[in-house]
Amino acid sequence: MGLPDIYFNSWSEHFLRPFGAIQIGRSVYFTIKVDGVNIRSVHLVVQKDGEPSYAVPMIKSLDNSSTYSLRFQTTGKSGLYFYHFHVVYLEVGQEKSIYYAKAEDNYGGEGRLLADLSSVQQYQLTCYDHSDPAPDWYIEGVIYHIFVDRFYNGNRHQMIRNPKKNSFIYATKEDRPYYIRGQDGDIVRWDFYGGNLEGIIAKLHELKKLGVTILYLSPIFEARSNHKYDTANYLEIDPMFGDRKLFETLILKARRLGMHILLDGVFNHVGADSIYFNRFGNYGGGGAYQDPSSPYYQWFTFHNDHDHYDCWWNIADLPTVNKEQKSYRDFIYGSEESVINTWTKLGVGGWRLDVADELSDEFIEGIRQVLDQHNKKGEQKVLIGEVWEDASHKIAYDKRRHYLEGGMLHGVMNYPFRSLIINLLTEKQSAREAARASFTLRANYPHDAFLANMNNMGTHDTERIFTMLGGDQKKMRLAIWMLMTLPGVPCVYYGDEAGVEGGKDPDNRRYYPWGRENKKIYSEFQVSIQTRRVHPNLQKGLFLPFSMGKLFGYLRYLANDDYTAIIFNPTSEMTTIDCSKCIDEMHDQMINTCLEQLSIDQQTIAPWDFLLVHCGN
Template sequence: MRALVFAALTLLAPAAHAKPCPPAPFGDTLLYLRGSLNNWAAQDEQAFEYRCDAYFLNLRAQGPQEFKIADEAWTPDSTLGSDAQGRLARGAAAVGNYRLEFRGAHTLRLRFGPQGQPTLDLGPQTFKPSPPARITDEAALSTHFDSRYAGSKSPFGAQPRGTEIRFSLGSSRPGLLRATLVLEKRLLSGNQEQLHYEPLQRIPMTPEGRGLGTGFTATVRFDEVGVFGYWFELETDRGRYALQNNKDTIHWTREKGSMGPAVVERLPADTRRIRRYRQTIHAADYAVPAWAQDAVYYAIFPERFRNGDPSNDPRPGGGRVQDRYQDHEVERHARWVEKPFKPGSGDGSDGVHNNDFFGGDLAGIIEKLDYIKALGANTIYLTPIFRAASNHKYDTADYTEVDPALGSQADFKRLCAEAAKRGLRVLPDASLNHVGADSLYFDRFARYDSRGAFRGGRIQADSPYASWFSFDPSQASPDRQFKGWVGVTDLPELDKSSRAFRDFAYGRPDSVMQRWLDLGAAGWRMDVAPWVPDDFWREWRRAVKAHRPDALTIAETWFDASKYFLGDSFDGTMNYIFRSAVLDFAAGGDARQLAAQLEFMREAYPAQSLLANMNLLSSHDQPRALFALGDRDDSSPAQRRLARQRLRLAWLLQMSAPGAPSIYYGDEVGVGGGEDPFNRAPYPWADQGGQPDESLHAELRRLTALRQQHAVLRQGLPQAPLLATRQHLALPRRLGEAQVLTVLSNADTASRPSVPLSHEMPTRWRDALSGEVFQAVQGRLTLPLPPLGGRILLNE
């Protein structure tokens, strides 16, 4: 741990300084600690405050943490990290992440020396942040707006182009003189770090009398497709204010605010600080394949699911392509039920990442199709199967071939055909953002006869793939002559503006997209979608839908995916917001925070996309659900039982919520595991020495069968929560006359919440799992709930 010595900092009354305070080195720019403890997001809770001669941040954390200090947009000059020697550096010298170890509550102090050199000190928590200026203006404080209340905004949620939306706000006290609706349009380019709103209109709202107070209204017709921001400027005889979105954090998302009731704050000098409400306006003809809302996914990491053909297993010292990893040997596990190797962990592996193999393949998936169907899944999502050196296959070597260790093109065609016989679809994964350094397109290790663009570590300007990459021959080091995705030199980033690459990917009749759809794929899940230009996805979608109108397009986005649901790029997303919110609740988090996340998506996403989203709890990129819920290597039997009950609670919501549930292979039988590579453990087949948890397995089969039996659980539109308290949540959905009400509790003891019903709702409800019938009394439904459990109720 670094020196922790500024305990005597009197942090601080400004009067203690004899000299005048110098201006902040970064002016009005806010700096954030962004790292492993907050998913690298710019969060208000980790914003530094400048106080006279340094930036301060109070932080509670445990253990070693990697981070950088940066503004919201990762502006290079405002980014601090580690230099090559591990010291704190700024700008171009900040080549890596800075590391500190935390042990509870601390204060971080960031200072700059006479030459601008940064110093970061870590000490006991002694800093007292400046409190926000208090607002006492009753006219402003009593002004209300709620984006989910029909009296404030109508119609609700995402809307097609050409819709007129009425906005209305009101104050219960006199003194509100003027209200202006400020309408802006979000710049749709790149990932969420490129956050910018262009001003569109400032619309004076029309006043109308409301008892002792005043109301204001405005109507806007939205004739353009896009994601719009809006807020309200208020003027009273005591000042000007912003009526804006709340401060809720949406998982993984840079923009704050879950929408709903508005917050009044003083009008800032820099309006970029205002938290906008978002309004999604999509194409009038935006349609999603009808089958998507009925999907239950089974997500498979093919190398770890089932070994159906041992003859194609990678083996050290062999002479086949699958027996080498770049310029290294592969490693082969002796037993199927071993843990994946992690270099540097002392497990005896060779220190090379992603080169250990168990032998899973397409033949193994074909062998277990009946198992997948019996589980209740109807769509198989496969992480990449293209030829690639690694076990994860995101380092594509050849987009036109199945990796020899997984099988052949004929095996993929057979998989799709056999799946179709059982009513299953197959959705493959592809990255069009980067390839592997060991690929025929790049060929850094000179293993192909394809004239790769960087064959043998040298730029080949005459390569047929030269235009696919951006090179800098002025750099001496080969690692700096090309751009690795997020700095990873094993993954050379593609130049997505290259016409030659676009034609190869989707533009030609023999393109990658068309080839695999013709072989039986049901659509595509696209890797790291936010790093690919938006105009690329627009072209790509047109090509996909022209070739197969019913092909499903799913984006890998972790944050608010609204901009992909405008009708010109994707049908749905991997719903990491859902994952994080549900697991937080199942682990004991506040049910109101879960409600805020769900309500945000209900409002921001078009219904057709909301129903098509891939609602996951585990993935190959995140710790498995059981691990997140407390089942670790050192857990006691009681802790393991508790984690499983929490998982059952999460499944109850996953199978009854809008969106397509996604089951990560092995979750159904109790497979755990933390960060990569342990989240990619083999499925514990009993005939390979594994011990699947058949009790969990039976419970999930019961829930998937319930979802398949009742259309309202698949296609019903969600409505506002009827109850959201610290530990209880009641979520209604409706499809025609059919209604479902999911009531959940994360309390560790039995409880009896009382759910208020709307007047359109029936009074008699039947538990879809137990068959019990419950009768509402005077508009309230009182239910006995078990600890960490809930009920799925259907109208009688």
């Protein structure tokens, strides 16, 4: 008699509606096709995150005996539901069970039949608390990520501002970054090039010409290192970069050019060489390491003696702060003189939170509430978190994170899209896999968060994108256009537009090659940024990915008659568009209809090239 023929697609509204993440309290309508004789029962097996699973019987359709449906009501607090289907059928007089769940690749959409319950990978339904859109200036913008020491020295004659003790400054700007480490592996001499806030001010017009509207600065507060993630004083600008007056000038001049500034908030840990910890005594006799009666002592967790304490990733130079301490929360966000209030009231556009997984949801929510108090008409603030994985279902320290469900983060850094771009262009991932991976993210994330994610091809923590692509300018061109057209806000890591290469830290933090830029790559960034900024579809449009053989493409649209189609050929072969081979992951007609209207069938796309066409306004 054989197995029943079962089909479900979590991306098709014929089987699940509404599509994707929904607001808690709304109903979800499930439909599954089960063809076969002697079907005894069909159940939706549901588990709300952290709770026991339970089975809900599905009702057979009166007009179609192979269709079973269910209206499911979401309830309680926001969070995740996980689900699969359980079908019981009769075979040779015995009841048998079979399950329908996510496909083997663990993406959403079409699933697979399984006889073994232990092999089931459950579908995810994200339920958020409330709609939480980021401000328009952010969603419609283009971000430029500046590692301040490596960008530009704006002082006359390139004089280094306030060089630090026990450090070295490179002889030329072309020198490659290099760490001097001691026997224990710790960095014993920090290296500097001398970039500063004056340098950013001096280059604002060039950034404006590139098309940048948002400056995301690596930490600018006082610290011993060149990267400043070892904060020494949250209330002082590092003297090598400038001072508060100079920072206010930067904010003012950037705003005149239509630019907002995002600050990097490093609140999980501080520097061992800081006013708060003061391991080396450079801040007098105070600090938690030197003085148990210090007001900062309770911020840290010591073990037996002051030389053994909690630190981030066991790096002694980065003592971890106890974020549950009320005095620390008040210092960061809970008082009028807090760090968030002090700098936000100067006019910054928002913050990016370093290692957001290390901060509790309550801590992030507290920052957001204070940040929202600075919102004015047309001047909303934005809060972005550093998360490397799919943030919709992230678990950190055995706790499910809820920071995208409303009232916390607007979005996160979109490292999954970086992986997608690199894997597709290095032929480690097929076009179909790229379509399924990207669509899974769209389905898992609340719509507002999906559009607010900070998309990046590289950061100070990763190898340079040009290096990852083997220095191939054709591949680089495709990567640039993917960055500018995928959903989310594109973030350009300083120097990528100049063709800077670099391996792992510190090589990925080379000085910007002023006057030696790769003009071809720079021009591609400039044109693609302008294209994104003039087409609302590329800023706020919905996202429908598809594949055609080795071609990867997607639609971005605000209305059915106003859309943009982008098709990439990530291969070394001339490829002809064959719309009959289009795999529409939703199994709906919109993609095929749009491609037909564009009359692009049988057009050819050169190796490592792409096609971008608009239809509508």
